[in-house]
Amino acid sequence: MLFRGYTFALRPTVEQAEKFAQTAGVCRLVWNLALEQRRTHWRNYQGRTGNNLNYVTQARELTLLRAEMDFIREVSQNAQQYALKALDDAYRRAFKGLGGFPQPKKKGVNDSFTFTGREVSVERLNHRWGRVKLPKIGWVKFRMTRDVEGKMTEATVNRTALGWQVSIGCKIDRDIQDVGGAVGIDRGVAVPLMLSDGTAYRLPETVALLDRRIRKAQRIASRRKRGSNRCRKAQRRVAALSAKRARIRKHWAHETTTDIARKFGTVVIERLRTKNMTKSASGTIAEPGKNVAQKRGLNRAILNVGWHQVETMLFYKAFRVVKVDPRHTSQTCSACGNLDSRSRKNQASFVCSACGFHSNADQNAAINILQRGNTPVVEPATLQAMKRELPLVETLVV
C-alpha cells in the first residue's frame, strides 16, 4: 500500500473564500476549546462524569455545542470532528514520545480544515482546470496540474501567503518496488546533496535570488511605521516571497528525492540532528566572533536546503533508508580508511595524507556514508514504523 498526496492551488469565489475562513475559524475554535479542556479540566471532567476525556467524549460534547451555537452549526460537522480526532491523535503520539504536545492554533497561522475522502469528490473540467466538491461549500475550481490516482482518504484546505490550497491524500493499491543498488548521500553546504556516485544536486538559483529579495523586503518593512497600512503591505510581501521560496524548495526536494528513489533501492544517509545544530548557534552568540558567524552561516545553509524535508521524503519514497553514524565521514579516506583531518584540504577537495587518494570532498564523504550502510544506527523496524505513519505529499502547487 502506497500513500500519495496532491496539492493544488484553489481558485475560490469571494463567497467561497469567506466560507473557507469561517470553516477554518470554527475548526480552530473547536481545537482550541478541546485542547483547553484536556489541558486544564480533565480531572474535573473525570470527577463530574466518570468518563475519560478522549475523542468519543469530546465529540459528544461537540454535538451539544452545535445545538446551541448557530455559527458552529453552519460549518461541516465532519470537519470539526476531524479537528477533534487530530487532537486525539496528537495526544496519542505525544504520549508515545513520537512528537510534542499539541499547541493552540493561531488565527492566520493555522487556517486549515480537513474532510474525509468519502465526503469529497474531484472532477477534471478540461486540460487546465479541475474542481473539488467540499461539504457545505460546494464545487471549488483549481488548476489541475496532474491527475489524482488512487482512493481519496482525506482532503485538507489550508491558507498560505499565496492563497488557499487543497491537499488530497490518496491510497494506492501497490507497493514500493526495490529497484536494487545502494547509494550514500552527503549533505553539505557547498553542494546541498552529493551522492556517492558523484551526482550533485544543487538548489535552483531562484532560491538565492528570492533570499536577497526577502531580505530587502524585510528591510523595507522594518523601516515603516509599525501597525501602519504601508507596513502591513510590506509584511505581506515578505510572507508571499517566503511562501514562494518554500514552495520552490519543496518542489526541488520532491524532484531530487524522486530521482534518487527511482535509481537506488537503498539510500544511506547520516543521522544529523539539525534541530540541535540550529539551537546551538543561537546559544553560542555570546562567544567571541568568527565561530558564531560561521556556525550561523552553516545553519542558514542547513535550513535552506530543508534537510528534514528531504529526509522525510526519502523515507516514504525509497524502498529502504538506512541511517548511519555521521562522525568523521568528511575526514576519513574512502579508499584506505585513514582518518586524518589534514586530508580535508578545503571545502571542496580531499587528498588522503596516507595513500594519496584524491576526490571531491563531498563525494568522499558520501562514499564513506554508503560504506557504513551495513551498520545502521536506527533499527530497520523503527524505520518501517515511521514510514507507515508518514503521509505522502507528492505534487506541487502551480
Ligand SMILES: [Zn+2]
Ligand atoms: Zn587513503
